[in-house]
Amino acid sequence: MKNVNTGFIGGMKMPNLEKPVTEGGNPVRKDYLIFGKPEIRTEEIDEVVRVLKSGWLSTGPMVQELEEKISNYIGCKYTLAVNSCTAALHLSLICNEIGKNDEVIVSPLTFAASVNVIEHVGAKPKFVDVEKDSFNIDAEKIVESITPKTKAVMPVHFGGLPCDMDAINKIAYENELIVIEDAAHAIGAEFKSQKIGSQGNPTCFSFYPTKNITAGEGGVICLNDEDIAEMIKIYSNHGLSKHAWRRYSKEGEKTYNVIYPGYKYNMQDINAAIVTHQLDRIEEIIHMRKKYANSYFKAFKDLDLIELPPDKSDRKNTWHLFPILLNLEKLRISRNEFMAALHEENIGSGIHYGAIHLQPYYKKKYGFNNGMFKRVEYISERTISIPFQTSMSEEDLFNVVSAVKKILYFYEK
Numbered sequence: 001m002k003n004v005n006t007g008f009i010g011g012m013k014m015p016n017l018e019k020p021v022t023e024g025g026n027p028v029r030k031d032y033l034i035f036g037k038p039e040i041r042t043e044e045i046d047e048v049v050r051v052l053k054s055g056w057l058s059t060g061p062m063v064q065e066l067e068e069k070i071s072n073y074i075g076c077k078y079t080l081a082v083n084s085c086t087a088a089l090h091l092s093l094i095c096n097e098i099g100k101n102d103e104v105i106v107s108p109l110t111f112a113a114s115v116n117v118i119e120h121v122g123a124k125p126k127f128v129d130v131e132k133d134s135f136n137i138d139a140e141k142i143v144e145s146i147t148p149k150t151k152a153v154m155p156v157h158f159g160g161l162p163c164d165m166d167a168i169n170k171i172a173y174e175n176e177l178i179v180i181e182d183a184a185h186a187i188g189a190e191f192k193s194q195k196i197g198s199q200g201n202p203t204c205f206s207f208y209p210t211k212n213i214t215a216g217e218g219g220v221i222c223l224n225d226e227d228i229a230e231m232i233k234i235y236s237n238h239g240l241s242k243h244a245w246r247r248y249s250k251e252g253e254k255t256y257n258v259i260y261p262g263y264k265y266n267m268q269d270i271n272a273a274i275v276t277h278q279l280d281r282i283e284e285i286i287h288m289r290k291k292y293a294n295s296y297f298k299a300f301k302d303l304d305l306i307e308l309p310p311d312k313s314d315r316k317n318t319w320h321l322f323p324i325l326l327n328l329e330k331l332r333i334s335r336n337e338f339m340a341a342l343h344e345e346n347i348g349s350g351i352h353y354g355a356i357h358l359q360p361y362y363k364k365k366y367g368f369n370n371g372m373f374k375r376v377e378y379i380s381e382r383t384i385s386i387p388f389q390t391s392m393s394e395e396d397l398f399n400v401v402s403a404v405k406k407i408l409y410f411y412e413k
């Protein structure tokens with residue numbers, strides 16, 4: 001270990017006097033700490049090998065087992081496995097018949113996929129600003145944005161902190177809107193002791209490598225409506241009836257009909273093999289993340305150069321991300337310069353997210369401008385997600401704290 005003193009271990013708090021690499025100093029570590037590196041254990045590797053040897057590489061028994069396991073864990077009637085959360089969101093829109101001339105309400109503080117799928121079905125994204133104390137869509141502002149064309153609302157449980165589902169479900173019920181939940185960050189999260197995905201709204205989870213549990217690539221839709229579940233199943237496999245029939249009769253396996261112009265969105269058994277063992281450890285993973293979050297909170301608590309991420313006591317947060325907001329007024333560098341400086345220290349990071357309404361495609365198509373969704377813009381300009389994954393060691397955490405403090409103190413105005 002290098003002789004950097006951040007006060008992170010031992011509870012001491014001393015400013016770090018070393019220079020950042022950007023000013024000629026030494027990096028806090030030799031090897032690069034990758035942002036969001038997944039933790040793959042031997043259970044996953046052995047299961048993948050077993051699947052490969054079984055010869056059933058695409059959708060088969062492993063996918064079915066995973067779907068049942070997730071339904072049990074979440075407490076929903078149906079789980080449909082697909083090859084990404086993006087596919088899950090896309091199919092949820094299609095199978096709820098959302099399309100041309102419809103509007104879907106969503107926050108612009110999300111990953112591009114949440115909004116792109118709205119475009120894919122020919123509907124229009126209707127942006128609503130977020131709450132300051134949760135980074136989630138502001139329910140009060142949803143009401144103001146409803147028009148006769150509004151068909152659905154897509155709450156994104158940012159960072160795994162659930163949205164106010166009481167308020168959102170009530171607004172949806174009163175205005176006959178469909179709620180499609182983007183729970184890419186939120187497997188295992190709870191709103192008032194109810195698991196996200198258990199209340200019947202189509203809820204989409206992601207198993208992308210950086211997410212809390214991973215399949216390599218993959219996603220699922222959890223829901224309670226049998227007809228929509230059936231439709232999603234068919235749509236995810238080219239629209240062929242065969243797949244659905246196989247669940248009920250042996251004869252159905254030999255021939256098929258094309259029921260819909262479906263997509264190639266099915267999950268493979270190889271991917272299901274990876275995520276099934278990650279799911280076994282989900283509570284342990286959430287517990288670890290909460291512990292790491294507490295370490296960061298403790299290490300940064302008296303620092304007025306950053307704002308720490310929100311949490312809510314009536315919700316179970318999965319702590320998918322640890323975004324810090326830079327107090328740009330007190331710093332001599334921009335967020336992007338901060339990110340570059342962190343990179344030089346051999347610490348990876350991410351941005352969650354660059355406001356979607358200001359992305360070139362959306363800005364141009366809908367004429368959005370700066371100032372339209374102020375809270376999202378405030379977060380978007382200042383946010384940086386520091387490494388925060390269960391594959392990190394205590395020393396890795398220590399390195400991140402050292403690097404962040406070193407850069408902040410050096411560039412303080």
Ligand SMILES: *Cc1c(COP(=O)(O)O)cnc(C)c1O
Pocket residue numbers: 083084085086087110111113114156182184185205206207208218219
């Ligand atoms: C990762 C992510 C997605 C897309 O997930 P994929 O499985 O990569 O398709 C959608 N929404 C949000 C908020 C995400 O973070």
